[in-house]
Amino acid sequence: MNTEDGETVVRFQNVGLRYGLGPEILQDISFTLERGSFHFLVGESGAGKSSLLKLIYLAMKPSRGLISLFGSDIATTSRRHLPALRRRVGVVFQEFRLLNHLSAFDNVALPLRVAGTRESEIEKHVVELLSWVGLKDHLNARPPTLSGGQQQRVSIARAVIARPKLLLADEPTGNIDDALGYRLMHLFEELNKLGTTIVIATHNNHLVKRMGHQCLNLDSGYLSMLPPDQASARMPQLPDNGETTTNESSEQPDLEKFL
Amino acid sequence: MFSRRSDLPLDRDEQSRFLSWLIAFMVFLAVLAMAGLLVLNSIAGRWDQGVRGTLTVQIAPANDPVKDDVRLRAAVAVLASTPEVERYEAMSETRLLRLLEPWLGTLVEAGDLPLPQLIDVELKPESTIDLAVLTQQLLAKVPGASIDDHGIWLERLVRLIVTVEGVATAILAFIGFATVGTVVFTTRTGLAIHKEAIEVLHLIGAQDSYIARQFAGRALSLGLRGGLMGLVLAVPTVFGIGYLAGRMENMLIPEFALLPIYWAALAALPVAVALLAMLTARFTVMRTLGRML
Numbered sequence: 001m002n003t004e005d006g007e008t009v010v011r012f013q014n015v016g017l018r019y020g021l022g023p024e025i026l027q028d029i030s031f032t033l034e035r036g037s038f039h040f041l042v043g044e045s046g047a048g049k050s051s052l053l054k055l056i057y058l059a060m061k062p063s064r065g066l067i068s069l070f071g072s073d074i075a076t077t078s079r080r081h082l083p084a085l086r087r088r089v090g091v092v093f094q095e096f097r098l099l100n101h102l103s104a105f106d107n108v109a110l111p112l113r114v115a116g117t118r119e120s121e122i123e124k125h126v127v128e129l130l131s132w133v134g135l136k137d138h139l140n141a142r143p144p145t146l147s148g149g150q151q152q153r154v155s156i157a158r159a160v161i162a163r164p165k166l167l168l169a170d171e172p173t174g175n176i177d178d179a180l181g182y183r184l185m186h187l188f189e190e191l192n193k194l195g196t197t198i199v200i201a202t203h204n205n206h207l208v209k210r211m212g213h214q215c216l217n218l219d220s221g222y223l224s225m226l227p228p229d230q231a232s233a234r235m236p237q238l239p240d241n242g243e244t245t246t247n248e249s250s251e252q253p254d255l256e257k258f259l
Numbered sequence: 260m261f262s263r264r265s266d267l268p269l270d271r272d273e274q275s276r277f278l279s280w281l282i283a284f285m286v287f288l289a290v291l292a293m294a295g296l297l298v299l300n301s302i303a304g305r306w307d308q309g310v311r312g313t314l315t316v317q318i319a320p321a322n323d324p325v326k327d328d329v330r331l332r333a334a335v336a337v338l339a340s341t342p343e344v345e346r347y348e349a350m351s352e353t354r355l356l357r358l359l360e361p362w363l364g365t366l367v368e369a370g371d372l373p374l375p376q377l378i379d380v381e382l383k384p385e386s387t388i389d390l391a392v393l394t395q396q397l398l399a400k401v402p403g404a405s406i407d408d409h410g411i412w413l414e415r416l417v418r419l420i421v422t423v424e425g426v427a428t429a430i431l432a433f434i435g436f437a438t439v440g441t442v443v444f445t446t447r448t449g450l451a452i453h454k455e456a457i458e459v460l461h462l463i464g465a466q467d468s469y470i471a472r473q474f475a476g477r478a479l480s481l482g483l484r485g486g487l488m489g490l491v492l493a494v495p496t497v498f499g500i501g502y503l504a505g506r507m508e509n510m511l512i513p514e515f516a517l518l519p520i521y522w523a524a525l526a527a528l529p530v531a532v533a534l535l536a537m538l539t540a541r542f543t544v545m546r547t548l549g550r551m552l
Contacts, residue, residue: 059462079549080466087464097459101268110266114465158463 007035008071009166009197010056015065017051024063025051027221033199035165038192040208041201042231043218049201050094052218053168056199057091058082070165087115090164092172094201096155098143104130104154105139111162129157132187134180149176156184160191167191169200173207185211205235266460267453267470269477274445278478279485281441282536286489286529287496289434293528294497296427297521303420306413314380314390316347319403320373331376333400338378341393343386350377438532442539446474450547461551471544478540479533486529497525 010033017026025048033039041049054060055067058074067074069085077085090111098107105126112122130139133153143151156172167188173181185207192198199216202208208215208228215231217224226234269275316334321327331349338347350358355374356367363372382388390406397404450457457470497517517525 057462059458083461083464083466086462091462097455099266099456099459101271102266106266110460111463113266114460114463114469 008068009033009035009037011066011068012055013066013068015055015062015067017048017055017060018063025221026055026062026218026223029065029223031216031223031225033166033197035197036192036195038189038198038211038213039200040211040213040215040228040231041199041218042203042208042215042226042235045203047218048221049218050170052216052223053091053170053199053201056166057089057168058086083114087111087162088165090159090162090167092152092156092159092167092169094170094174096143096151098151098154098158100143103140103142104135104146104150107143107154108157108161110158115162125161126157129161130154133157133184149180152176153180153184156187160187163191163194164196166197167199169198171201171203173202173204178206181207182210203235205232208232208235265473265477267449267456267473269449269453269473272445272449272452274448275477275481278441278445278536279481279488282438282482282485282532283488283492285434285438286486286532287493289431289528289532290490290493290525291496291500292427292430292434293525294493294500294517294521296424296431297517297524299420299424299427301518301521303417306416311413312382312384313409314382315407315409316378316380316397317405317407318376318378318401320375322373327376330401330404331378334378334397334404337393337396337400338380341388341396343382343388344380345383345386346381348379350379435535438535439539442478442536443543446478446540446543447547449474449477450544457548461548467545467548470548471541474544475537475541479537482533482536483529486532490526490529494525 010031012029012031015026015029016024018024029052041052043049051060055062056069058069061074070088072081072085099110102110108126108130109122112125127136127139130136133156135141135150135153135157138146138150141150143154146154152172152174153176156169159167159169169188172184172188176184181204188198188200189211209232212228215226215228217226217231217234316338318327318330318334321330335347335349338344352374355377356363359367359374390408394404394406397406460470501517
């Protein structure tokens, strides 16, 4: 496995993506994400945000261009080494992609089990994290019995349980109320402070404005970097219900225990 | 190699139950084929051991008891002077009739039929005898005498047994291939059914071997369950065949019996089939996933 400077987590160079023989939906995408950076990924529906994230979490191969993850050129990395790279990436899928036959506990435990963590360790961490996202009473619930918001929280817990170096989230607050949304954003920020690189795809202009992070803006298949205010202004304006404060301080000790 | 805990709901797949029953049927057939193979092997060995190193001298009947007696004594004298002969014994007419009982029944009595006189000859161990020379010596004293070293009979019997053994081996091989084919098919079906879950496992960093362990564990479990069912059904069948053969034992078929080591081999069959299923499932998963991103 190659290593570049050790600080660049993601590097795209002239990346293009097309499905089958269709038109390129991502064109000449070039950017780098440094360790510990925090970006929102914005753009209209169908702009290719999910496709871009899929390329980063190695669910797809680009039609052209070079993708480097943690210093490894994906095109030349053997298939055998891909799982090690993927374990350093946490993903919150837009459609959650929870395993419906497993309990919330087992879904969240998956990344740790895959990595060979001891069961005693797994139980401790998973219970703590699920408690923190407000699902302590749903440890044994199967995803189909949970609400959309609860499933999303399980999905987020699964993405962060193994303390990834890179966290990708596709509309992570889409199905939950603002209060819980900001609380989860607080979790992401805490992870970011510990060095995790974060990319969050969102349509929420308030979130972008309030959090104040740089934005990767996708427009007609092209990517540009925008400051938060400018990106927020370009996004569809959602009504602000004002519920932006939570009792986060009371949850802080639990979060610190987990992190 | 396998995992007891599964992240994939493999136990809910319909084809799993089908695989279990199919393996039961395969093991049932395999146990019967293998029992037949082992029994034939044992019988051939005993026949060979019993017949090798023996001769039968046959003297055609002269229809005159005095002449018959003289010819018998002359033949015995030749055998007695042959150094390679360890032991010889002229068969009584009663014993002859008993040997012929399967063909003639019990109603025939001594004197009813002109029977040849037979002398059972046992050669010294490790000795080699020139049958042509001995035959000439006998014919010089007893015209019409002949020697049978059972070679033709034994050769035909061995050929028959080898053929039957070949058929039994082919059946075992066929069962092996059918088991492998079925496991490959059910594993591929399982991979297709659980494609979404497998993709999620991959994306969170699961190695192919992690996923393969779950399929292999399931195949081993189903293989053992099916194998034991097949064995449980096959053992009474083997006993039944043995019992029926035992009733015919006094007639034509030698003793139909399995040594304890053969029973152990039969008992190991379900384990062997389960291991085959496990390795096949693992190989199939590794090979199929190896073609994915």
